[in-house]
Amino acid sequence: MTKVFDVAIIGSGPAGASAAFELAKNGISTVIIEKETLPRYKTCGGGFAYRGRRKMPFDVSSVVEKEFFRVDAFFEKIGVHVVSERKEPIISMVMRDDFDNFLVEKAKEHGITLLENHKLKNITFEDNITLHTTQGDVKTKFVIAADGALSTTAKLTGWEETRLLIPALEYEVEVHPEDFKRLSKSVRLDFDAIPMGYGWCFPKKNHLSIGLASFRRVKVDFKKLYRDYMENILGITEVINEEMHGFQIPVTPRTDGCVRKGVFLVGDAAGFADPLTAEGISNAIFSGIMAAEAIVESELDQQIAEENYNTKLNETLIPELKTGVRLSKLFYENEKIRNFLIKKYGDRICEVMTQILMGERTYPADISKQIKKKLRKAIFS
Ligand SMILES: Cc1cc2nc3c(=O)[nH]c(=O)nc-3n(C[C@H](O)[C@H](O)[C@H](O)COP(=O)(O)OP(=O)(O)OC[C@H]3O[C@@H](n4cnc5c(N)ncnc54)[C@H](O)[C@@H]3O)c2cc1C
Incomplete structure (x- = not known):
């Protein structure tokens, strides 16, 4: 028998589980479709930045293996070692099987349905959306594609590949x-x-x-x-x-939008890992919550929900990521400039990156101008 839900989420990583929690908390009937059986291993360093942790709607300390209040960065070729320290944990270490499973359990407390061992195979778009899985069909009004870097959902919905993987x-x-x-x-x-x-x-x-x-x-x-x-x-x-x-x-967001035909891309499926650090857990959580909020606030109206999601992304994540992409080019493609800047401003750069990891600030929108100004000053003085 075909199961029917308001929202179906493909994938139970941090993006999917966070979206599910937010939807279920607001009384929306929600299913997570996951190809693996939980808890499942996920290839990941498991470094959860404080900017993500501080915004979690519940305490995750039971699945944190270690907390680090200090981060050391080494630039061996130029003999530079910079250190940042904070009173709160800059990075909390998690194993993703336990961490992701814990987030799903929290969503389950609010009544979501979890269909494990169900792999999405195909999608049909009619009045409703039908998701064809390895263990039967699911009908839904909205789909949240939280199926990670290789997102089958995005491919089946017609997205071309525009992210840098x-x-x-x-x-x-x-x-x-x-x-x-x-x-x-x-x-x-x-x-x-x-x-x-x-x-x-x-x-x-x-x-x-x-x-x-x-x-x-x-x-x-x-x-x-x-x-x-x-x-x-x-x-x-x-x-x-x-x-x-x-x-x-x-590590770059899609350039052809993150929502269409009732399908909302979140987390890695959308290309939301940080372009400079590849830290992806925080933005997976933020985007999952934003997609869920967009749907809740629309009172299940597809057009309004899509507009809501675009507005939320354009007010927050997209401009931050665009700045991150520019910085990443400068940092990784120009070793000489990078080394020059690190030698001269290593401590300051480390402090700014720590503020970003802590969620105390985002990337400065005018960063390119600031760096050009510093380079000009250094060259001509
Ligand atoms: C080597 C490595 C190290 C990393 N280290 C860090 C780090 O230290 N800190 C950090 O913040 N980020 C790190 N990242 C990035 C981080 O892992 C991702 O950005 C994050 O997992 C994205 O979360 P997500 O929920 O979007 O997707 P995922 O966590 O990838 O979850 C996707 C889920 O969808 C399921 N799925 C996929 N296809 C289907 C299908 N067809 N049907 C049903 N289910 C499906 C998968 O089984 C999976 O459970 C690292 C990544 C890699 C590869």
């Missing part, structure tokens, strides 16, 4: 206790571990999540760079256990 590699590594003790004191980012990107070492409860992402599609030997990073930069002497996972992160 970058490759990233993640290892869950158990190391010698001495190395774990040394490396689990802070979160570290290494900007010379890979061309046009960075390496990270994120300590979890009993292991390290070590990864590399390149923000441009350059041909590099990820596995070799990872070994070099582990051995030569992190100084890891013994690996007890290691699991490798690779995936893609969309």
Whole structure:
């Protein structure tokens, strides 16, 4: 028998679960369609920035493995090491299976339906929208596409690919206790571990999540760079256990809109990971909530809901991400300029990035002008 809901959400990651929570809280009949069985592993460093955590509608501390009040960033080639510190955790470490499952459980408390092990295969648009899954059909008025970087929903609805998807590699590594003790004191980012990107070492409860992402599609030997990073930069002497996972992160938003035909793209499906850091959990949550609010505020009118979502995105995420894209170009495509700026203003830049991660500010809209002014001043003085 076909199941009928007001809103169907494809995907139970942070974007989908947050949308579900917001909809169900407002009494909208909601289903999450998820291809996996929860809790499921998700390739991710699991670094949850405070800007996301501070806005959560409920406490997530039960699924936080470690909190970090200090972040260390290294620019090895120019010998620069910058540090930022705060009283609140700049980054909270989560394992995504537990974290995502916890968010879904919170939405379930408000009465959503979860259809696990249901993979979306096709969509038919008539009066209502019919979602054809591996275990039967679901009818709905609205669809929230929260199915991540490879979004089947977006493809089936007719979106072309306009996001920049970058490759990233993640290892869950158990190391010698001495190395774990040394490396689990802070979160570290290494900007010379890979061309046009960075390496990270994120300590979890009993292991390290070590990864590399390149923000441009350059041909590099990820596995070799990872070994070099582990051995030569992190100084890891013994690996007890290691699991490798690779995936893609969309770090530019779609240029052909994020809503059409009653389908709302959120999180990675929309390309909302931060263009400079690839931190995607916070914007997944924010966009999931915005799509849900747009639908709730429209009283289930499709045209109004779509307008609402566009307005919300254009007032917040889209301009921030556009500035982020400009900064990312400057930072990753011009190593000489980047190194020059880091040498001269490293502490200031680190402070601004920390303010962004903390949610104390967003990217300054006139950042390009500010940087050009600083460069001119430095060159001509
Ligand atoms: C290596 C790596 C490291 C990262 N590290 C960080 C980090 O430290 N901090 C951070 O903030 N971000 C990080 N990110 C980015 C972050 O993981 C994503 O931005 C975030 O998960 C996006 O959330 P989402 O809810 O949009 O999608 P996802 O979390 O990808 O969830 C999508 C869900 O949809 C389901 N699904 C997919 N297709 C279908 C289908 N056809 N039918 C039904 N269900 C489907 C999937 O099973 C999944 O559960 C990292 C990404 C990578 C690849």
